[in-house]
Amino acid sequence: xxxxxxxxxxxxxxxxxPVVLVARAPSRASGLLTLLREQGLDxxxxxxxxxxxxxxxxxLDAARERLxxxxxxxxxxxxxNAVYALLGERIGAPHxxxxxxxxGRTTWWAAVGPATQRALARYDVTADxxxxxxxxxxxxxxxPRASAGTPRVLLPLGDLASDTLRAGLVAKxxxxxxxxxxxxxxxxxxxxxxxxxxxxxxxxxxxARQVAAQLGPQRVVAIGEPSARAADAVGHTVLRIxxxxxxxxxxxxxxxxxxxxxxxxxxxxx
Numbered sequence: 001x002x003x004x005x006x007x008x009x010x011x012x013x014x015x016x017x018p019v020v021l022v023a024r025a026p027s028r029a030s031g032l033l034t035l036l037r038e039q040g041l042d043x044x045x046x047x048x049x050x051x052x053x054x055x056x057x058x059x060l061d062a063a064r065e066r067l068x069x070x071x072x073x074x075x076x077x078x079x080x081n082a083v084y085a086l087l088g089e090r091i092g093a094p095h096x097x098x099x100x101x102x103x104g105r106t107t108w109w110a111a112v113g114p115a116t117q118r119a120l121a122r123y124d125v126t127a128d129x130x131x132x133x134x135x136x137x138x139x140x141x142x143x144p145r146a147s148a149g150t151p152r153v154l155l156p157l158g159d160l161a162s163d164t165l166r167a168g169l170v171a172k173x174x175x176x177x178x179x180x181x182x183x184x185x186x187x188x189x190x191x192x193x194x195x196x197x198x199x200x201x202x203x204x205x206x207x208a209r210q211v212a213a214q215l216g217p218q219r220v221v222a223i224g225e226p227s228a229r230a231a232d233a234v235g236h237t238v239l240r241i242x243x244x245x246x247x248x249x250x251x252x253x254x255x256x257x258x259x260x261x262x263x264x265x266x267x268x269x270x
Contacts, residue, residue, distance in 0.1 A: 160205075
């Protein structure tokens, strides 16, 4: 990916602070918004996708029953939404109850990163494996090889998830049950947010694709390599990729992206 910086809404510094769109719900973006404001930026958060329950929960219910019966050696979690779909009452709204007592006694749990690890902890489930690289590929690389036989892994995913993790686990000898835990649907930005931004922050490939569909190509900061590849594929200019999937790393990446923009943007009158 080449860093060819398209013009921002206005040359940096010429019309107030840079405007940053964080393409996620304000409730999930509050920490990042605070950090961006502390940098003197003008951030706004709005979702371009949302997660909804599957239309037919029969497969997910059956997976829960197998999990409670101890059928799985591992449960592998790649998103907070998968945690809520598998263990919670509804997506995005975890309740205070813990999972059934028999869940987890004979099962190990893997979380793709700190956010999913924290989400599991809300249900008193400890993540036994969290890879250093918080991606599906990183989790597949860190996952142990299967022992004798073909032990089973439960992999609850969104309907648009790639096959990277499943294929990686199968290559290590695991029998993988993939179950669709939630769906991803588009959410329209309000008309007042249809504009060009100095930077758009995207935290998933789905969000990157929807930003392109609704706003056209933008200058983006991506939360990781997979979302950066998706952003590049739909015409965005990827200015920076966060070093880790945290608010602090995203805020640093935005600051670095804007510093580059200030150097290459044309000065007024030139």
